[in-house]
Amino acid sequence: MTEHLLTIRQMCDAYDVTPRTLRFYEAKELISPIRQGSRRLYTRRERARLKLILRGKRFGFSLEDIRQLLDLYDTSGQNVAQLTRAHELAQQRLGDMIRQRDELSVAIEDLQQQIEWGRQMLTSLTSPSSAAAE
Amino acid sequence: MTEHLLTIRQMCDAYDVTPRTLRFYEAKELISPIRQGSRRLYTRRERARLKLILRGKRFGFSLEDIRQLLDLYDTSGQNVAQLTRAHELAQQRLGDMIRQRDELSVAIEDLQQQIEWGRQMLTSLTSPSSAAAE
């Protein structure tokens, strides 16, 4: 139960971000570290949220998108209306992400094709006639 | 063999982009329409490139990334060194894209879990005790 708290520097080192980034995320209400005096201390919760933020970014989601997603991840004690709304939002996001993955799969196959093409082109150029060895 | 050329407006309507966007892509050397006087005319090639640009963007690739990818797609008559370089670049991109898709898959499963959680929470709230029907 040792609520292992991290300073801003420890966070930066752990997740490879700058202090500016963490404060920026805080200003955007994506994370909300506790304060000891004026210093920030990051709990397990903030670390989990930061991980989700960084992952979300790699998918091309905007911070605003991510903020909404994050809200889904901890609307534990809400009313039915809010919960329903969150549920809808999540379904939508999910759809987006699945579509994105499918498109990505197509693009991957395309690129693989293109690479194979180039490979054949290369081998035909580097081993001239295929008849003479060496 | 009717080299069906499109005006800027036809392009915009066909691909749902603005003229500004097309001129911007041109300035960034992603596309290079031919000129009839001062007017731009877009060939089959430009249309293909635009499609790739738009798809790339949906994956979160920057225009600069995309420019490099596009170059791979038409370095047909180059020397071996360039071809090899392009091949390496493509392999790298492919790796990135596959990693991205895998991560996306994980995130999708996560979100599906979260949604299921919320769904159960909802049904338990809206059909109170599960004993009394109606």
Add this chain to the structure above:
DNA sequence: CGTTTTCTTGACGTTAACGTCAACGTCACT
């Protein structure tokens, strides 16, 4: 206790990817 780090809050700068606006040219009719 003084010095060196680390952290804080502003405030302004930066890059990407366009949007918006001005001022002008030019087809396509009528």
Add this chain to the structure above:
DNA sequence: AGTGACGTTGACGTTAACGTCAAGAAAACG
């Protein structure tokens, strides 16, 4: 020849996601 509709080139504006720098407080160290 007039009038729209469409196209062109600048030039400046905008938003997101931070970077950078200044000035000060506070902790940590020797």
